[in-house]
Amino acid sequence: MNEFMNRLRLKYPLVVAPMAGGPTTVDLVVASSNSGALGSIGAAYLTAPLIEDFTKNVRAKTSGPVAINLFLPHGILxxxxxxxxxxxxxxxxxxxxxxxxxxxxxxxYEENFDEQFESVLKIKPEVLSFVFGVLEADYVKAAKKENIYLIGTATTLEEALALVESGVDAITLQGVEGGGHRGIFDAKIGDPQIGAIDLLEQCRAKIRIPLIAAGGIMNAQDIKKALEKGAEAVQMGTAFLTCKESGVSTPYRKALLASENRxxxxxxxxxxxxxxxxxxxxxxxxxxxxxxxxxxxxxxxxxxxxxxxxxxxxxxxxxxxxSGTGHGALWTESASELIERLFV
Ligand SMILES: Cc1cc2nc3c(=O)[nH]c(=O)nc-3n(C[C@H](O)[C@H](O)[C@H](O)COP(=O)(O)O)c2cc1C
Structure with missing residues (x-):
């Protein structure tokens, strides 16, 4: 049991990834949290009232730890x-x-971040996680005042150091293997394409706060490797996409299950x-x-x-x-059964 697990009352060093736009359902978050992992609400595309409704439905079925995940605003012209x-x-x-x-x-073109953030302050989840940059100081202060644990996302050592400087409590290190959006701070630049384990090694050497390894982690062996390299926890998305509780559409589910070599x-x-x-x-x-x-x-x-x-x-x-680069058959039973299997 490490500091991260202690603070968030986790049985397992696992964050079930926030997956906005469909895959994250109330049932997936509930199953994750009730099984001893950190369940995450992918709230990026939800308005403030929808975030509140979603969380209320989650809270009705679990008192376990829950993260709400947001995209930082881009505010383009x-x-x-x-x-x-x-x-x-x-x-x-x-x-x-x-x-x-x-x-x-x-x-x-995007949801109103300030309204989303206000709803998070009101809900007071155990965790607010976010991608696409550094949360401004006023927001960090406001979240800390409510005792909300902050997790930023980095794809390079430089981004991770900037997050430490901003006062986050932990960092998700997203390797290039990961499915979904790359968390790169600057939307316009190219991708440095650093793998999850390399990024973890670079950051562990310089950073003391908890690090969560993400990208291509599919099974117990992958988890063990990341923990041995110094991660406090892992974050897994793709492995949970075809679970019973996942909200992927039928054609998406079919595409995921069509081949073990996606x-x-x-x-x-x-x-x-x-x-x-x-x-x-x-x-x-x-x-x-x-x-x-x-x-x-x-x-x-x-x-x-x-x-x-x-x-x-x-x-x-x-x-x-x-989808991430991780190969192999995907799990179609419940998320709780998958979590038990990952930590036998
Ligand atoms: C369908 C899907 C949606 C995702 N949506 C989000 C999201 O809303 N917020 C976020 O921080 N990460 C999101 N991610 C990225 C995950 O947090 C994580 O970095 C990634 O799933 C890890 O790699 P893996 O898919 O190989 O497990 C998403 C990933 C997937 C597969």
């Missing part, structure tokens, strides 16, 4: 009309195929930010038209109609099929 026209042209044939009208993309790639196609997903038609074809991809989070809002229509059509062609 409205995208220029000619750029939107280019993006519309590049996706015109897809929208025709999906019977969708020409989109009218208007700001705001072929993934980093892409900006769906949201404008680098994220790792299983190769599909939209990911591959937009790779050839990268000049028509809008900045995050505008592209995320811009592709939402296509992603929703793809689910309705039962097709995985236009879905963001977030």
């Amino acid at each position: 409205p995208v220029a009309v000619d750029k939107i026209a280019k993006a519309i042209k590049a996706t015109e044939s897809y929208r025709k195929e999906l019977n969708l009208p020409v989109p009218d993309l208007q700001p705001p 072929k993934t790639q980093l892409t900006r196609a769906f949201s404008g930010r680098l994220a790792r997903g299983i190769e599909n038609r939209f990911l591959l074809e937009m790779g050839e038209k990268s000049e028509a991809i809008l900045p995050f989070p505008a592209q995320n809002k811009f592709t939402r109609d296509m992603r929703n229509a793809s689910v309705k059509a039962g097709s995985a062609d236009f879905l963001s099929l977030w």
Whole structure:
């Protein structure tokens, strides 16, 4: 039992990853927390009232530790009309195929962070975790006042050191193997592509606060390795995606289970930010038209109609099929059974 587990009353050194946009369900968070892991609410795309509702439903079924996870705001300027026209042209044939009208993309492109943050202060979860940068000092102070444990996310040693400086309590180190969005602070720069274990070794040598290793961790052996290299805990996303409680759509679930060697790639196609997903038609074809991809989070809002229509059509062609590089059969029973198996 280490400091991290003690403070958060965890039976296992495991954070079940926040997975915004569908996979995180009330039942997944509840099963995780009730099994002795830290369950995480992927709240990035939820409005403040929806965060409150979601958490109320979680709290009705568990008194275990819970994290709420947010994306730090990007606050980009409205995208220029000619750029939107280019993006519309590049996706015109897809929208025709999906019977969708020409989109009218208007700001705001992301949820209101201040309102989300206020709801977190009100709810007072055990943990607030976040990605895409350093939380400003006033917010850190406000969270600490409510005794909320803060976990930032880093993809490099430099980002991790900046998080330490800002006063977070722990850091999730996200290796390039991980599924979903890369937590890189600057949305526009390239990816240094550091693997989870390398990043852990670099950071452990310089950082004393708890480190949580993430990226490609799929089984008991992977967990053991990360803990031996000095992580206080691991964070796992992909391994939980096909659990009974996961909210992935049917075509997404099928794509995950189709092969034990899921072929993934980093892409900006769906949201404008680098994220790792299983190769599909939209990911591959937009790779050839990268000049028509809008900045995050505008592209995320811009592709939402296509992603929703793809689910309705039962097709995985236009879905963001977030997945890590970890290979092997995926678990389809309950999350609690998976957690027990990971720590036998
Ligand atoms: C479907 C999916 C959605 C994700 N959404 C979020 C999110 O909302 N917030 C976040 O901090 N990380 C998110 N992640 C990244 C995870 O926190 C974690 O870094 C990653 O899953 C670890 O790698 P693994 O998928 O190989 O286990 C997501 C990952 C996946 C697979």
